[in-house]
Amino acid sequence: MRLYSIMNDFVSESDYITLDFFVKKYGVSKRTIQNDLSYLIQLSKDKGFYINFRRGYGYILEVNDFKKLKRFMDSLNSDGNMTNSQRIQAIGFYLVMSDAYVTMDQLAEEFNVSIATIKKEIKQTENLLMDFGLVLERRRHYGLHILCDDDKARDYVLSAYAEGNPYIVHSIHEGLQDFCKINSFLISQIEKNNFNINYAELKVVISQLEIITFYAMHKELSEYIVLKTNSKNVIHEISQNIKELIEGYYLVSLDKKSFELIQKVLLKNIRTKKPEIVFGNQLESDINDFLIEIDELYNTQFQKDESFKKSLITHVSLLIERLSKKISYQNLLIKEICARYPMIFNISIRFSEMLKTKYGVEVSQDEAGFIATHFAAHMEKERQMKMDRFTKIAVVCSSGGGSAYLIKMQIESLFKLAQVETFSFMNMVELESFHPDLIFTILPLEKEFSVPVIYIKELLGDLDLMQIKQVLQYENCDSFDLTETNNYLYSIFNKEFFQYKEETDYLKLIEDMALQIEMSGYGGDRYKEYVLQRENYMNTIYLNGICIAHPIELCANKNVVSVTVLKNPIVYQGKEARIVFMVSLKKEDTYIHKRITEKLFQFMNNEKSMQNILQHPTFENLLVTLKELDGGVS
Template sequence: MSLDERSTFLLTKLVNATDLVTVDHVTEQLGISKRTVHYDLKKINDWLEDNKLPIIQTQQGMGYYLSEQTKENVPYLMKELKEWQYHYSQTERVTLIGIELLTNDKPTFMKDFMERTKVSRGTASKDLKIVIRLLEDEELDLQFDRATGYIVEGKEENKRRLLSRFLTEVLTNKQLTEMMNVVYPLVKNEEEHIYTNLLPIKQIIINVEPILKVELTDDTIQVLAIQLVVLLQRLKGEHRIQLDPDEKEAVSSTREYEAATRISEELESQFKLSLSTDEICFITMHLLGSRVNYSEVSAVGNLEIEKLREVVSEIVHEFQIYACILFEQRKELEEALFLHLKPTYYRLKYNVPITNELTASVQQEYPDVFSITKRAVWPVELMTSKKLPDDEIAYLAMHFGAWMQKEELPGIKVGKAIIVCEKGIGTSNILKGQLEKLLTNVEVVGTVSRRQFINNQYDIDYVFSTSPIQHESVPVLTVSPILTQQDKEKILHWIEEIQSTPNDSKVPTSDIVMELVKKHGTIRDEEALRNELNHLFDPTPTTLSIERFERPMLNDLLHEETIQFATHTTDWKEAIKTASLPLLAKEQISSSYIDAMIKNVEDLGPYVVIAPGIAIPHARPEEGVNTVGMSLLRLDKTVPFSDKDKHQVKLLIVLAAVDNETHLKALAQLSDLLSEQENLDIIYNSTEKDDIIKLVSKYSN
């Protein structure tokens, strides 16, 4: 039994999947019917049975997956399949063509691209056009000559940057390396794969962490190793880099330069190559832009670093204004954000590329946080004179999202979990926040890197890991860093299965508590107490349910009862009190919340004035909010929140938030509404509430 092209593609997806593969996903990706998918799955199962492997598994109609035994053995069997049976995606074809162009010193022609990607001339030509656009983005030019073929012209620094991106795509794609045995100069020299050189190079990088006084993320070490592979390959071809003298002087005094020097000495020793000062500075720039799990570096820095700390504070301030929240532990947030923004700054400064595979997930699952972050990062864009790409914004949004979820959750914890994450602080913290909200009876004791987990012992009951990992005695579940609804259901089912498994060797926790109560007190109804203790410590599937947070639309909050008109108020305090009356009347807030809003302005200044003429007074949820709400007050005459012209207010929208997140959708819709001057004209000139209500409805979708 052999596999055709489509079945081979589907099998590779199943082998590489860290989550369930759904039929809907396959039909959408391949453009085939569900019936065809089921036919292909049967064909794969027949092939697996022929090879004496466990067939495809299914989980309660949620999706398909392969056993670990099958995943482990399939790649070796698939190497025996003919190469034409694997269908490269367009992204993969573009990657292969890009590598061919940037590594082949011999003449390269269209037929070489066709042979490499196994597609027609027309398809290869379309793929080449995409490659050309990527080259242009890096200020590189593709020249063609009938005798010499295609040649990439431009700065060596830019070539390496693009080549690193392409090679990262290949060396993190099992389908392109292990399974299909793709051969090209940068991955294979004679009979030895340069892929195998990544392991010793990774160790070289790990060895300089004490000099850097940081722990680099696992992902960062992988990417740095790939960039050093690129450097070695280019040096072997006598392609050397030349940096600006001012840039070299700027980086040569850093701790990272010392580490880069040590790395270069190791590379020279192992690979018999000579690295110039320019190459050492090139490595330094990449180290400066590397993401870390933690840092021992003191708070004191040069003028550039101190300016960056000011920028971090400004970004947090802007985020609080746009999100209408107040972070309780702001200094801790700023320190965590600085730890991430420092390498972001150097990546922007030295054009070090970064790819965030979670960007799309962040935009989909946390659209409001992403949007607010994008508006709040202008201080660092001003400092660098560069726009932050979405991949960088997504990382910052993950930091804010994690901090917004950071709160003490009530309840007794009956289990301990740890998160193993190779992607850094922001990623692990946002996953921690999601799990804490989902599993309220499980204490997430911390987040560690893969290396920390392997080298240490932890007293835990569950392990959640963002990459496959094994543990001898503790159950491990591989999860996505950004949890979808399906991911959450999968986690709950997994926890239920573990908690419902009897363990005769352990005395039930409820029995222990019962004996302690008997020893120190009187029990009126022993059976009722035992039932409640069993329910608390041995939760049934009904107690493990996903809490769904409904985020109200703008028109759910602003309507006939919460909109007011007034001629004027005596001062800004009276304006806040008047604007709050609808929420007070409906008992959505208490009078203490009004006092808290006024005190915030007295203590912090007129920060609630978000734009000329517009103020959004608010305080923390615990200061008197009962349910989420908004109320709008339009004044005919402005009321001053300070002596400055920009603090003269005609429109007040009081916000009562129950947490850091529930109000964000309505707030985003309000922000869109207020950003248009014609909408403000309608609000300021309207004589009927209906005019504003229609406007609110227009933006509530």
């Protein structure tokens, strides 16, 4: 947004800045800049700064809290770094929340883009709104206006807010100061009445309450009601208390539908503690058989973890009971779970299929995400246990002095239970008598050791430590060079599997890429089938148009990552695909899958890097860009 650029001008300039400077720089009217400055001045006292005006000189910034100012600047900057699809979504939000007609000029000023861009994107905005039953009305000399009822409008705002659109999140958070008071009251009511709710469910409830409140603050709602207080229904009473608290704190009136929405979201997401466990012995036996099969397939230890099994059985018992009554929960973390834990989500898909076969319940994608969190929690525990198997660790440096001590402190942060000692590379006798079960060294050792030896740099960065942790979390780790391991990750990308092309059919593109991998000998015989099976369950288009396609079961003969950069985005199931990565890995290399997805998750959250690839779509530029995310090109 333009506000971020204006604030940046103030921060960069130590002298007064005139109104004419802003008018000429941003090519907008004097009235528009005055409104922008008025808005910033109004906010300033709570954001760590003041904007002072002096006649004949202009405006100047005075900072009294740099931390608050930085947080404010970061929030403005996140608004300005929207992708095209996020801006389209934000334009829809702006139109939905506007009672009056909105002109193209107003939208161009609000989103700091040209009128040509707005005209180009308004059709896509119209299509997006239609998916929610919202009709965009165009009226000559007036502008644009949304024809809708409040229910559909709230659904649209909630959906966009849940996806984390930066413009919408910032607008709602700015409009709802101190909503934490409502949150605290809600939590106290849940605890007081001995109810239970998990974190994801709590986020759903709070998001709904925020949207209901924000919408009421900006719209004239009809059918205002005064509720009776003699109801014996606890959820009804909590809903009534929340309604009254919102109305009193934000000076709004909630209509009958708003109250019904509050009740509905509470009924759907909170429950009585200590519920009765159903399907006991049979369910336990079925889950146990499933875990034995998964452990054999992925070389994991789910079946041996009793606390994990108990937690999973309890969750699934309740899940089956809910699904049999057609009650399903929304999971706001589903996209991040899929993107960051692809192997775990694949296991959850298999688990869901087992429940469907044996218990006749259809597990939604959101519910599969909740199941995946149980498996992910166990995997984190399992990885830490594998780290803890190293109890005596040696650090070998040129002198055993300062640099060795620094590395020692860093290694101790990873291996909290281990004894870590430093040694000079000239003193192999002391090193040998220490009997280490793991060695870190900056130099080749003169003697052979029958334990893993990790060759490192004299100074380790955060990414180096993360990589050490990732590799050593696997049972059969061997000696390795940290730099070579980094290079190996990028060596999986192959120029023969890189393309820049025009395509309009998303599934055809996925099928063609999978077929190329299978026919080349990299993928196994059923590679394409497994990729399409995973894609048909739930598409792998994640944040900002990045797709990470992969088979539901690792089956490759050789490791490779295929990449297609699209000349124009493909819209599939309401999502926009811009760059497609397809991962093909051997079954024994599951740990590489996690490293690749973590790298691509980092990439998809960096709009600058993504735009660099879209503007310069070459294989060489892709590798350089990914390496730059490590903090430098090697």
